[in-house]
Amino acid sequence: MADFIIIGAGYGGLASGALLANSGFEVQVLESHVYPGGCASYFKRKEFLFDVGATTLSGVKADQPLSMLFDELNLKPDLIRIDPGMIIRMDGKELRRFSDQEAWTNETEQIFKIDGIGKFWDKVYKTDSIVWELLKENKLLPPANLRELVTLIKPVNLKGIRILPGLFKSFGSVLSSMQLKTTQKFHRFIDELLLITAQNTALKTPWTLGAMGLAYPAETYYPSGGMFRPAKLLEEKILSSGGAVRYKEKVVSVEQHKDYYFVKTAKGNRYKAKGIISNIPVWNMSAITDGAISNYFEKIAGRTGAAWGAVTLNFAIESAKELESLYYQIHTKEKVPHCHSQSFFVSFSAAADRLKAPVGWRSVTISLHSEAAQWFGLSKPEYERRKSQIKDAILKEFRAAFPEFDGCRIEHVLPGTPVTFQFYTQRHIGFVGGIPHSIENSLLKFPPNKTPFNNFYMAGDTVFPGQGTPAVVLGAIMVWRRVMGEKGF
Ligand SMILES: Cc1cc2nc3c(=O)[nH]c(=O)nc-3n(C[C@H](O)[C@H](O)[C@H](O)COP(=O)(O)OP(=O)(O)OC[C@H]3O[C@@H](n4cnc5c(N)ncnc54)[C@H](O)[C@@H]3O)c2cc1C
Numbered sequence: 001m002a003d004f005i006i007i008g009a010g011y012g013g014l015a016s017g018a019l020l021a022n023s024g025f026e027v028q029v030l031e032s033h034v035y036p037g038g039c040a041s042y043f044k045r046k047e048f049l050f051d052v053g054a055t056t057l058s059g060v061k062a063d064q065p066l067s068m069l070f071d072e073l074n075l076k077p078d079l080i081r082i083d084p085g086m087i088i089r090m091d092g093k094e095l096r097r098f099s100d101q102e103a104w105t106n107e108t109e110q111i112f113k114i115d116g117i118g119k120f121w122d123k124v125y126k127t128d129s130i131v132w133e134l135l136k137e138n139k140l141l142p143p144a145n146l147r148e149l150v151t152l153i154k155p156v157n158l159k160g161i162r163i164l165p166g167l168f169k170s171f172g173s174v175l176s177s178m179q180l181k182t183t184q185k186f187h188r189f190i191d192e193l194l195l196i197t198a199q200n201t202a203l204k205t206p207w208t209l210g211a212m213g214l215a216y217p218a219e220t221y222y223p224s225g226g227m228f229r230p231a232k233l234l235e236e237k238i239l240s241s242g243g244a245v246r247y248k249e250k251v252v253s254v255e256q257h258k259d260y261y262f263v264k265t266a267k268g269n270r271y272k273a274k275g276i277i278s279n280i281p282v283w284n285m286s287a288i289t290d291g292a293i294s295n296y297f298e299k300i301a302g303r304t305g306a307a308w309g310a311v312t313l314n315f316a317i318e319s320a321k322e323l324e325s326l327y328y329q330i331h332t333k334e335k336v337p338h339c340h341s342q343s344f345f346v347s348f349s350a351a352a353d354r355l356k357a358p359v360g361w362r363s364v365t366i367s368l369h370s371e372a373a374q375w376f377g378l379s380k381p382e383y384e385r386r387k388s389q390i391k392d393a394i395l396k397e398f399r400a401a402f403p404e405f406d407g408c409r410i411e412h413v414l415p416g417t418p419v420t421f422q423f424y425t426q427r428h429i430g431f432v433g434g435i436p437h438s439i440e441n442s443l444l445k446f447p448p449n450k451t452p453f454n455n456f457y458m459a460g461d462t463v464f465p466g467q468g469t470p471a472v473v474l475g476a477i478m479v480w481r482r483v484m485g486e487k488g489f
Helices: 011-022 065-073 101-112 117-137 146-150 155-167 171-177 184-197 207-218 229-240 282-288 291-304 380-401 418-425 469-486
Strands: 002-007 027-030 042-045 048-051 079-082 087-090 093-096 220-223 244-246 251-256 261-265 270-278 309-318 327-331 343-348 361-370 410-416 456-458
Touching (some): 011 027, 011 065, 027 229, 048 361, 065 229, 065 469, 087 184, 093 101, 101 117, 117 207, 184 343, 229 244, 251 282, 282 291, 309 380, 327 380, 380 410, 456 469
Parallel strands (some): 002 027, 002 270, 087 327, 270 456
Antiparallel strands (some): 042 048, 087 093, 251 261, 309 361, 309 410, 327 343, 343 361
C-alpha cells in the first residue's frame, strides 16, 4: 500500500509528490492527461511545442518557493532570466517592466507623468517584501490547530499587523487615499496588470494581494523548452525516489476506509493508500468523494464563487527578429469578442530554443480572460463561429501591435477556450487561474491545505495561498511540512 496517492500531475501534485518521495514516502501520482503540468503543460504540432497556458516562472529568488523547492530536491532547471520581464504596449507607447525598482519607477513616471508615483511603487514593494518575510518566517499557514496558532506568536509577526488592514481595503481605495493625480490611462494599466496577477481589478482586489501582484512581474524567468520542463524534473525525482506517475488515469472516486483510502480510476483500476493529496480544484472534489468528505468539499467550493476561464491562441511565427523581452502585454484597441480583459498576454519562445521551434521560427502563446460559462452548451456551429471570431480578432490586434513582424509567415493557428481547458485538465467548467482575490474572499478565507479527514491534504491553485506556480508550489511545500510534522520527522 502506498503512503500517498496524489491526484493530478500539475505543479501542485508533482511538487508535493517529489518532496514526499524524496523524504522516503511511497507516492503514486494519478494523472488523467498524457503529459505532466496541467495548466502549465504543452502540446506539439509538427516541429513546434506550445505552452498551453502558463509561460513565466517566478518565485525563484532565494527564500522564495521555487528556489526552496529546487534547493531541497537538488534540481537545476534550465531557466533564463528575462529583464524587462514584460513589455506593455498601450496607446502607441511602450512600458518596459524592469526588474530594478528605480528603472521601473522612471519608466512609469515618463509614461503617466504622475507626481509622487515613486511613493506608490515604494508602498507596493514594501508590502510585497513584508509578505514574503512573513511567509518565510511562518512555515505553516493558515494555522490548522491551536498548536500551529501558538507558533505565530513571535516578534517578527508584529510586522503582519501593518499589512493586515490591507487585506480588507481595496487596492483602488488605498491608491485613492494616496491622492496622486491619476488618469484613466493609469487605472486601465493597473487593472490589466492586476487581472493577470491577482485575477481581479483594483476596486475588488485587496491592497496587500494587489501589491504582491504588481511586484510579481519584477522577476521573470523563461523555462527553456517549455513551462512543463521544471515539472518534468519533479516527475523524474518521484520516479528516481521509487514513486510512480501514471498517465491516462482519471480518478473517479475516493473512498475512505478505517486507515486507508481506495481510489478508483475511469479505466477501472483500484489503488490503495494511507493518505490522499488532491491537486485538483476544490470545485471538482465533491463529485469524486462521498458522505462527509463530499459535503465538506461542496461547502468550501460553494464559498469560493466563480473563477475566470481563459481564451488562448497558439501559433508559430517565422521570424529571427531580436526581441527586447519574450513577454508582452498588449492593450487591445477593440475588445476581443467573448473576452473580458482589454489586453492580452503574449509569450514568445526564445530565438535559440530549439526544443520549441526550428531555426528562424518562434512558438507563441497568447492568453486572455473570458467568462467560462458562456462557452458551454453551445451548438457545434456556434462554438466554432466564436472560436473563429476570437482567432481573427486576436490575430488582427497582434499584427497591429507588432509591426516588426509585418509580412512574417504564421502557421498552426490554434485557439483554445474554457471548453478546451476543461477537456484537457478536467477543471470544473474550465475555471483556471485559481480563486480571484477579493475583499469578500480574502486570502484568510482560502480553503486550507489540510482537510478535516485523516491524512487527506489539498494542493493546487484553489487552496491557500492560491494562484500562479509560485503560490501553488508554496502550498505544496506546506503540505510536505505538515506531513513531515505529523509523522514526527
Ligand atoms: C492561460 C493561463 C496563463 C497562465 N500564466 C501563468 C504564468 O505565466 N505563470 C504562472 O506562474 N502561472 C500562470 N498561470 C496559472 C498557473 O498555470 C496555475 O495556477 C498552475 O499551473 C495551477 O497548477 P495546479 O497544480 O494547481 O493545477 P493544474 O495545473 O490544473 O493541475 C491539475 C492536474 O490534475 C489533473 N486532473 C484533473 N482531474 C483529475 C482526475 N480526476 N484524475 C486525475 N488527474 C486529474 C489535470 O489533468 C492536471 O494535470 C496561468 C494559467 C492560465 C490558465
